[in-house]
Amino acid sequence: MGADTDRILVIPNDVFFSRVCESLGEGGKVTFTVKGHSMFPFLRSGKDRVCVVKPESGGLTAGDVILFRFRGNYILHRIYRIRKTPDGAPLYVTMGDGNTRGTETAVPASVAGVMVKRITPEGREWECGSLSWKFCSLVWMKLLFVRRWCLAVLRRICR
Amino acid sequence: MRISNKYKVREMAGQHVVIIQGRNGEDMTRIISLNKTSLFLWNSLYGKDFEIGDVACVLMREYGIDEDLAMKDAGDWCAKLEECKLLA
Numbered sequence: 001m002g003a004d005t006d007r008i009l010v011i012p013n014d015v016f017f018s019r020v021c022e023s024l025g026e027g028g029k030v031t032f033t034v035k036g037h038s039m040f041p042f043l044r045s046g047k048d049r050v051c052v053v054k055p056e057s058g059g060l061t062a063g064d065v066i067l068f069r070f071r072g073n074y075i076l077h078r079i080y081r082i083r084k085t086p087d088g089a090p091l092y093v094t095m096g097d098g099n100t101r102g103t104e105t106a107v108p109a110s111v112a113g114v115m116v117k118r119i120t121p122e123g124r125e126w127e128c129g130s131l132s133w134k135f136c137s138l139v140w141m142k143l144l145f146v147r148r149w150c151l152a153v154l155r156r157i158c159r
Numbered sequence: 160m161r162i163s164n165k166y167k168v169r170e171m172a173g174q175h176v177v178i179i180q181g182r183n184g185e186d187m188t189r190i191i192s193l194n195k196t197s198l199f200l201w202n203s204l205y206g207k208d209f210e211i212g213d214v215a216c217v218l219m220r221e222y223g224i225d226e227d228l229a230m231k232d233a234g235d236w237c238a239k240l241e242e243c244k245l246l247a
Contacts, residue, residue, distance in 0.1 A: 009192065011172045019171050020187065029184025051183040117183065 017067070017074035021112045024054045024067075031119065038096030039065070039076060041154045042140070047121050050076065052113035060092065060108075063137045065115035065128065068094070068106040076115065077104060080141060097140055100148045160237065161208050163247040168193060168201060177245065191243055196222075200236060211237055 020030050031051045034043045042065075043050065052067050060066065065078045077094040080103065085091050092106040118126040118133075126133055143150060166177045171190075175198045179189040193201060196218075203217050214233035218224060224232075240246050 007192070009172070009174065009176075009190065015172050016187070019169065023185050030187060031181060031183040031185065032187035049188060053184075119183070 013073050017069075017112070020052070020067070020074075024052065024113045027054060029053050029116075030113070034076060038098045039078070040098035040151070041158065042097050042137070043076075043118060044158070049119040050115050051117035051119065052076075053116050055111055055114040057108070058090075060090070060111070060114060063134065063141065066092065066094065066106065066111050067113040067115070068092075068104075068111045070104045070106065070110070074112065075104065078137070078141070098151060100144075100151070160210070160240075161247045162201065162205050162240065162245055164206070166245055168198065177243075179244075191245070197236065 016032075020032065023030050029051055030053075031049050033046060033049050035045055037045050050065075055064075055066070060079060060082075062079050062082055065076060067074060067076045069075075075094075075096075077096045079092045080095045081093040083091040083093060085107070090108060092108075092111070093103050094106060095103045116128050118128070120126075128134075140147075165180050168175050168177055170176075175193045177191045177193065179186045179191070181189070199221060200214060200217060204214065207213075211230065211233045214236060215226065215229035218229040218232055219226065222229075
């Protein structure tokens with residue numbers, strides 16, 4: 001064991017999430033701290049932790065926050081729409097809650113996990129299955145056309 | 160004492176680490192990094208019941224150090240395992 005007990009180990013995205021995916025594939029739950037501002041205000045970079053599990057097949061709906069592989073990197077973003085591919089399989093169109101433009105797409109095979117809980121640094125937990133989470137998510141998704149201004153205000157308040 | 164079988168050493172980014180199991184599954188925010196000696200002790204003693212003296216024997220056999228130093232290092236290692244709650 002290292003002599004220093006509070007060292008921060010920075011691990012490349014693909015290495016870290018390969019390990020996470022391995023655990024999720026074995027049916028486990030994994031908790032990690034989010035990095036990046038693309039899911040603000042729901043997830044704050046370096047502060048909030050998320051608990052992720054393997055999704056049930058066909059169980060994903062719009063509003064779910066998924067961990068998926070996109071262009072070689074793993075991303076945790078929200079499903080905004082579900083389209084169908086020509087062969088009838090679902091195609092998830094995702095976007096970060098802190099983004100005002102730009103979407104990604106994911107097919108079920110590229111989805112490694114679905115977020116079930118947010119944990120604040122104080123240890124307060126917010127279940128994604130709760131009414132309050134679902135309500136706030138829905139409102140945030142619907143307010144996309146004024147999100148730019150909402151984000152500007154929230155960033156000032158939360159700073 | 161015995162190392163809890165809940166924990167497994169994984170290799171990540173060139174480091175040997177033990178990931179803590181919390182209430183919310185594997186807690187990737189709390190991982191313990193093992194150095195070379197600690198990894199050797201872990202591999203030698205995992206799955207076995209042991210005392211500080213057994214750890215010291217492993218150290219003496221592997222590194223050829225004297226008993227006093229081995230007992231001290233073994234005691235430190237076991238205390239660290241306990242502090243990190245890795246013992247069953």
